[in-house]
Amino acid sequence: MSSEHVERRLAAILAADVAGSCRLIGIDEEGTLARLKALRRTLFDPKIAQHHGRVVKNTGDGAIAEFASVVDAVRCADEIQRGMAEQNIDVPQDKRIELRIGIHVGDIIIEENDIFGDGVNIAVRLEGIAEPGGISISDDARRQIRGKVDVTFEDLGSQSLKNIAEPMRVWRVPYGRAVPAVPNRWPVDETLALPNKPSIAVLPFTNLNSDPEQEYFADGMVDDIITALSHFKALFVIARNSSFTYKGRAVDVKQVGRELGVRYVLEGSVRKAANRVRITGQLVDTATGAHLWAERFDGGLGDVFDLQDQVTESVVGAIAPAVEKAEIERAKRKPTESLDAYTLYLRGLARFYQSANRQANDEALRLFNRAIELDPDFASAYGRAALCYVIAKTNGWFSDTANEIAEVKRLAQRAVELGKDDAIALAASGWALAFVVRDLEAGAGLIDRALVLNSNSAEAWFCGGWVKTFLGEQEPAIGRFARAMRLSPLDPRVSGMRAGTAFAHFLLGRYDEAASWAAMVLQDNPDHQPGLRVAAASNAMAGRPEQAHQAMARLRQLNPALRVSTLKAVLGPWPADDVARYEEGLRQAGLPE
Structure with missing residues (x-):
């Protein structure tokens, strides 16, 4: 065994290389080499030194640099790419010198003035998969810079790197991240970084007829859809002027996603036949090309504006939940140690929608509170955290103490302030x-x-339906629940919408209708406690004791402590006469005093 000591240390390694260097040298060998030397002298080497790094070796058209801090390495790489982009503004695309950069933090071997080892090899492989003008970093590096650098990274998931035994999770700054805006010029082959919330572009709908009137109709509808989507503050919506630059062009949605910096694209078409018009729409994930939602609408042209409004409402009502669902699925695929506030919020939503389960509701509240800790100005996280207490009270998991009520008030007021x-x-x-x-x-x-701000929000109509029942306004409540279900028919909260509808019918004395709506709730969610309560009460009052007792038996299994005397803990502030009738229905179903 050799006794020779091998010097090792932990370091951040930056590997850089010129994209397409052979092509550039083939076009203009002397000119390219002279420009490379000038870039090293005026930009690359000074930035490395400025950020406390050292160039270990130059590799012809690339370099390896070592840093004691991965934060310094990433900041350096970002500034180098910004500087490169600025220098390339007036250079023709085929003559631009563009760098790919890879960064990893790991163990290295020091030998004289050179460095070796897996830490170096991984950085080089990360550079090899970076896009021209972009930066790729390892998950180890990402963990150490989180919250410390003002650079947006996109998760590429697990990647197999050449000659590296195990796949690695990789993050990137997309190509074009550092390119400054150039007035009066359309970006060429650039990829914009995605915003930190779901982003969507609505492309002009294709007019499948030659009738110019159809063109105005289709464009007006797209205008309305863009305006309606912009009312969802959780969405980043591309403005009309940018979307309409694609009008009349055959486009690839993946390219649109790169050029506009959006994850989702809505596209569609309009076809007129006689006095009928057919409109199709589809929502596409620009990263994968997958279709997340598609629908077809048929209508008469008697009132084109009414038809335009109907289609807009249906499309927008479907898109917002479809985007939210897709974002939740993306969040689930992110590493569990991710502490990004929006990711925590999405994970909280996933658990919140399972809120008939007490453990899921508690976990949702924990995740929303963690999101608030990371981002104290996250209005929606405060609102959803307050809703977790609503679900807890509805299901009898809420102690109704002064402290808990004060916490709900605090969360709600903070959500409103922000x-x-x-x-x-x-x-x-x-x-x-x-x-x-x-x-x-x-x-x-x-x-x-909320409804004035966004009349297409199914959640606002849903919450509003329940509050109308508290006010004793049952017909408007039924209308609000119906609007919520029409806007979002596949909504995970549809059980609550149906239960609210059942309750409003019960309070109007329509016990058969109430029992029918309650049955729909329990068909999808047999353990839905508000659904079981209204099923028991409405069937009892309708003279169907067997069904009433069956619902009550399941309800008491789920909540053995429930009594007529303790109902207040799970009921809202309904008028006294309504509460008395509801209590009577539950007594007849077998609920003890």
């Missing part, structure tokens, strides 16, 4: 204030504000 133009934050807070804090006037006012 989200004055956020319909989701306002609606969630309104429901929580009305139901838990029992401030009906404030809760109803917030939901009305």
